[in-house]
Amino acid sequence: ETGVTQSPTHLIKTRGQQVTLRCSSQSGHNTVSWYQQALGQGPQFIFQYYREEENGRGNFPPRFSGLQFPNYSSELNVNALELDDSALYLCASSLAGSTGELFFGEGSRLTVL
Amino acid sequence: GESVGLHLPTLSVQEGDNSIINCAYSNSASDYFIWYKQESGKGPQFIIDIRSNMDKRQGQRVTVLLNKTVKHLSLQIAATQPGDSAVYFCAETIGANSKLTFGKGITLSVRP
Numbered sequence: 007e008t009g010v011t012q013s014p015t016h017l018i019k020t021r022g023q024q025v026t027l028r029c030s031s032q033s034g035h036n037t038v039s040w041y042q043q044a045l046g047q048g049p050q051f052i053f054q055y056y057r058e059e060e061n062g063r064g065n066f067p068p069r070f071s072g073l074q075f076p077n078y079s080s081e082l083n084v085n086a087l088e089l090d091d092s093a094l095y096l097c098a099s100s101l102a103g104s105t106g107e108l109f110f111g112e113g114s115r116l117t118v119l
Numbered sequence: 120g121e122s123v124g125l126h127l128p129t130l131s132v133q134e135g136d137n138s139i140i141n142c143a144y145s146n147s148a149s150d151y152f153i154w155y156k157q158e159s160g161k162g163p164q165f166i167i168d169i170r171s172n173m174d175k176r177q178g179q180r181v182t183v184l185l186n187k188t189v190k191h192l193s194l195q196i197a198a199t200q201p202g203d204s205a206v207y208f209c210a211e212t213i214g215a216n217s218k219l220t221f222g223k224g225i226t227l228s229v230r231p
Binding site: 037041046050096111 | 164165208
């Protein structure tokens with residue numbers, strides 16, 4: 007158990023809808039990163055949040071956005087869902103300035119129909 | 120573009136044998152490498168890491184080797200157990216931050 011919790015675990019949406027995924031980081035961790043993992047692929051970096059601000063972004067369009075709250079928990083929002091957004095969304099927490107070891111949650115499985 | 124890749128998609132080994140999982144990386148600027156294990160239905164789990172100023176690092180039953188000359192990373196698992204069955208990913212980054220670049224993964228299957 008990593009102490010990183012994500013919700014919901016599974017959800018189904020239709021094209022054009024919006025979705026919000028939530029993550030609670032491990033106690034003491036102040037940095038949250040989000041990754042998208044398509045079936046049979048490795049995770050791809052979406053963005054990272056530190057001190058409630060985006061601190062690094064991967065190759066994802068602006069309809070992927072996020073928030074980090076004072077308690078370090080985080081949300082991932084995706085607008086105008088597309089079929090290709092179907093994936094496992096992973097949240098990982100870490101401590102800024104640490105060696106880079108990330109603690110992943112078990113993910114939110116999003117299916118877009 | 121830069122990428123991290125694995126040579127083989129699947130690896131089947133006999134229980135008790137040693138396993139070797141290989142990975143090639145192409146970003147010469149990467150200076151920190153990590154191996155993750157992902158079991159079905161779970162998130163990736165950290166196994167071991169290595170910095171670019173090292174060529175070998177050992178953990179409990181696992182060893183990571185780094186060859187910067189040919190940009191190659193390997194994970195060795197001693198006395199492979201059924202619980203080692205999972206998908207293994209190598210990942211790289213620059214400056215030990217959270218923006219990891221993962222390879223596609225290799226499935227390790229342990230035969231009893």
